[in-house]
Amino acid sequence: MVRIGIIGIGFMGRIHFLAAQRLSEAKVTAICTRDAAKRAGDWSKTRGNFGPEPGQVDLAGVKTYAKLEELLADKDIDLIDICTVTDQHATIAIQALKAGKHVLVEKAIALSPQDADTMVSAAKQVGKLLMVAHVLPFFPEFKFAAETIRSGKYGKVLAAHFKRVIAKPDWSADMADAAKTGGPAVDLHIHDTHFIGLVCGVPKQVFSVGTVEGDAVTYLTTSYLYGPGGPAVTCSSGALSMKGRPFVHGYEIFLERSTLIYDSGGTPLTLFTADGQSSQPALAGGGDALAAFADELQAAGSGVTSGKEPDLLSGKLARDALVLCHRECESVKLGKAVAVA
Numbered sequence: 001m002v003r004i005g006i007i008g009i010g011f012m013g014r015i016h017f018l019a020a021q022r023l024s025e026a027k028v029t030a031i032c033t034r035d036a037a038k039r040a041g042d043w044s045k046t047r048g049n050f051g052p053e054p055g056q057v058d059l060a061g062v063k064t065y066a067k068l069e070e071l072l073a074d075k076d077i078d079l080i081d082i083c084t085v086t087d088q089h090a091t092i093a094i095q096a097l098k099a100g101k102h103v104l105v106e107k108a109i110a111l112s113p114q115d116a117d118t119m120v121s122a123a124k125q126v127g128k129l130l131m132v133a134h135v136l137p138f139f140p141e142f143k144f145a146a147e148t149i150r151s152g153k154y155g156k157v158l159a160a161h162f163k164r165v166i167a168k169p170d171w172s173a174d175m176a177d178a179a180k181t182g183g184p185a186v187d188l189h190i191h192d193t194h195f196i197g198l199v200c201g202v203p204k205q206v207f208s209v210g211t212v213e214g215d216a217v218t219y220l221t222t223s224y225l226y227g228p229g230g231p232a233v234t235c236s237s238g239a240l241s242m243k244g245r246p247f248v249h250g251y252e253i254f255l256e257r258s259t260l261i262y263d264s265g266g267t268p269l270t271l272f273t274a275d276g277q278s279s280q281p282a283l284a285g286g287g288d289a290l291a292a293f294a295d296e297l298q299a300a301g302s303g304v305t306s307g308k309e310p311d312l313l314s315g316k317l318a319r320d321a322l323v324l325c326h327r328e329c330e331s332v333k334l335g336k337a338v339a340v341a
Contacts, residue, residue, distance in 0.1 A: 002026035002301040005077040005101075007068060007092060008084035009033040011048030012106055016083055016133075018052065019293035026079075026301030030063035032071040039064040049169070049246065051289045068092060072099040079104060079304050081133075081297075086187065087180045090115035093130065097122045102129040104300045108190045109318040111182055113326060116319040129309050131300050132318035134194045138292040138299075140283035141262045141269045142195060145253060148260065149199045154273075155256025157200055159232040162192050164249040165219075167241045183216030184239040185332075186325045191249075192235045193328075194321035196224060198312070200231055202320050205339050208331040211240065217329045224324075225337065 004020060006013050009031055020028045033039055038046075039059075046054045065071045071080070072095060080096040082089055082105040090110045096103050103123070109132045110116045123130035136142050149157055166188060181187040203224035210220030219238025226233070241248070250263035259272040272278045285291030299310040309315070324340060331338040 002078050002304045003029040003076055004079045004081050004297075004301075005030040005032065005063075005071050005074065006081045006083055007032045007071060008082065008088075009035065009038045009043065009046065010083065010085075011046050013083035014043050014046040014054060014057075015048070015051055015290065015293055016081055016106075016297065017057070019290045020297050022290070022294040023298055023301060025305065026297065028062060028081075030065060030071060030074055030077055031059070032065040032068055034066055036066075039066065049166075068095065072096055072101065078102060079300065081300075082106060085177075085180045086182060087111050090119055093119050094122045097126050097128050097130065100126070100128065102131070102304045104131045104133055104297075104313070106133045107135075107194070107318065108182060108186055108322055108325075109315065110322065111186070113319065113323045116315075116322050120315045120319055123315060129303055129307075130315040131303060131309065131313035132315055133296055133300070133313065134191065134318060134321070135292050135296045136191045136195050137198060137312045138295040140285050140292075141250075141264075144269060144281055144283065145251065145260050145262070146195070146199055148258075148271075149253070149255070154258035157231045157233075158254045158256060160196075160200070160251060160253040161233075162196065162235040162237075162249075162251045164188060164192055164235075164237040165241050165245075165247075166239050167243045167246045168239050178214065178216035182325070183213075183218060184237070185210070185217035185220055185329050186322070188239060189220065189235075189237040189328070190321050190325050192237050193324035194318060196233060196235065197317055197320050197324065200224070200233055201226070202324070203230070203233070203340055205337045206324065206328050206331050207337040208328040209335075210238065210332040212332065217332050220328055220332055222328050222331070 080101045205225040208220045208222040219240045221236040224233040248265040253260040257274045262269040303310045
């Protein structure tokens with residue numbers, strides 16, 4: 001049994017806690033939060049933009065800690081699940097790794113590529129897993145797309161467009177603070193850059209146009225430049241929508257022998273094949289807000305058990321996704337293409 005300790009009981013900490021109740025061979029045995037009310041089970045102030053309504057949580061059998069050092073000193077914890085705000089990720093992850101714990105850290109892996117590199121290096125030095133909780137590939141529509149592309153069943157990707165647009169995240173002061181999260185072009189858009197890296201690889205250059213508030217890029221459209229023979233990939237992502245349309249994401253993916261289309265705003269996943277037929281693939285877990293997170297945590301638990309990093313939770317892939325976000329922000333501000341390496 002993999003024993004999990006969650007650090008940070010905000011919205012995402014609550015989602016991880018609830019999702020972990022569905023796991024086999026892994027369970028949450030401890031939490032860490034400075035908030036005394038949360039340690040007593042009152043999680044009513046952990047509201048987010050999806051999932052069950054927050055309220056009272058039964059913490060029977062779960063150890064509660066006020067300090068990170070207390071959590072890390074607990075010898076009965078195998079995996080530290082970091083659900084704090086992004087600007088705290090690097091410091092906590094490195095402490096946890098040095099304490100001999102495996103680590104799962106919520107996306108984004110860190111605020112800066114330099115911190116991400118340090119985290120990846122620290123994991124290698126101590127021989128522990130650094131896994132990054134990028135949940136998108138576990139959502140049914142994106143899981144189907146990734147598995148279809150990676151199988152080569154319909155040939156290679158010729159072109160693709162992805163989108164992810166939300167209203168301003170004013171449901172959380174921390175999430176709305178670009179100094180803590182990197183702003184929408186990091187905290188939100190990194191879902192897309194991670195998925196693009198997974199199914200298309202890392203491009204040579206990016207060219208982005210977008211909007212900027214203060215120092216933060218709030219919306220961008222990017223062309224990922226792979227060079228001659230590479231796929232034609234674009235993405236639009238940001239936080240400019242009105243509250244009446246708080247969230248939408250999706251894709252159009254053009255393979256050599258099929259086309260995949262999905263839009264959460266009204267178009268179900270549809271597969272178009274070279275014979276002129278179309279179908280809507282059967283998907284498991286559709287409509288269940290916690291299912292993808294449970295699958296993600298199950299993969300992390302299996303990684304700890306096997307000692308092998310799950311490829312969907314790769315620290316290197318997460319680091320590359322963060323670099324892409326930063327290069328795209330540079331491109332927006334410079335008004336020209338920027339090399340990724």
